Amino acid sequence: MRPPSRRRLELLAWLSLVPLGGLSWAMARAQRGRSRTPGRHVVRGPLPEGLTVDGPVALWRAGGSVGAVSRRCPHLGCTVRPAADGTLACPCHGSRFDAHGRxxxxxxKADLAPLRVTPEIDGDGYVVDLRS
Ligand code: FES
Incomplete structure (x- = not known):
């Protein structure tokens, strides 16, 4: 009987790792949670008072009101950043926006795009609809 070829051994080794790889992939995906769902972004709570920047969105909370805007600058599309004074600043050409994205x-010339935000059903975070 011929010994298995190197290629066959590599294939067997790879196949034996697939279940483990699949498991770790599933666990990693579960840990990332629903924020990986296309079109929406989950912001873990509780949300502090004032401006919060999380991934592609900027959220503000004032008392019981919560709102969200896109961080994409309407000028040429750079990502705005929080400034020390609680506003949002674009690093590319200097546009400024208040905490509500105005x-x-x-x-x-335009405000940051408003996004629909809803409280998370099974947590204290918020779900932001990136397509709104
Ligand atoms: S891209 Fe933001 S000011 Fe130009």
Missing amino acids: VTRGPA
Whole structure:
């Protein structure tokens, strides 16, 4: 009987790792949670008062009101960042936005895009609809 070829041994080794790889993939996916669902972003709570930046969204909370805007600058699409004064600043050309995403200084002429945000059903976070 011929010994198995190197290629066959590699294939067997690879097949023996698939269940473990599949398991770790499933566990990693479960840990990332629903924020990986296309079109929505989950922000883990509780949300502090004021401005919070989380991934592609900026959220603000004032008392019981919560709102979210996209961090994509309407000028040329750079990602806005939180500024020390509680506003949002675009690092590319200097546009500024208040905490609610309203433009306060150009060159951007439009506000940051508002996004629909709803409380998480089974947690204290929020679900932001990135397509809204
Ligand atoms: S891309 Fe934001 S100001 Fe130009």
